[in-house]
Amino acid sequence: MPKAVFIEANGGEYEVEVSVGQSLMEAATDNMIDGVVGECGGVSSCATCHVYVDEAWFDKLPPADDLEESMIDVARDPMDNSRLSCQIKMTEELDGIILRLPVSQF
Template sequence: MPKVIYIEANGAQYDVDVAVGQNLMEAATENMIDGIIGECGGVCSCATCHLYVDPAWVSKMPPVDDMEESMLDMANDPQDNSRLGCQIEMTEELDGLIVRLPVSQF
């Protein structure tokens, strides 16, 4: 099963097995990673699963669609590598993906 490495703002790191087809928000909340809230349940109507994709992985990400981009505008401290975890579906090709979590989702 592919893995994702979640790194919280305080440096705590979690290596999580993520099933192919599962999104990064679901995997984080199922594994009780505090930095991801997922308030809307993954329907791209909030920004509480905001994360930063490690620069080495940005080019491997699916493109950001218009809805995700508008939600990212509401995220706390958005950056060029910001994404919503609910919009990134795990694939075998993303095995080893590193994502960092913001200091706060609000």
């Protein structure tokens, strides 16, 4: 099963198994990773699953759509590699993806 690595702002690191097709937000909340809230349940309406995708992985993702882009604009401390983890679906090709978490989602 593919894995994702979540790295907290304080350096804590968690490697979790993610089913193909599952969102990375679901994987984080299922594994109780602090820093990914997923308040809206994954419909791109809250930005509480905001992550920074490691640069080595960013170009392997499909581009964010307009709705995701608009939510990233209101996320706390957005950067060029910001994405909503609810919009990233795990694939075999993403095995090992690294996601850094912001200091806070609020």
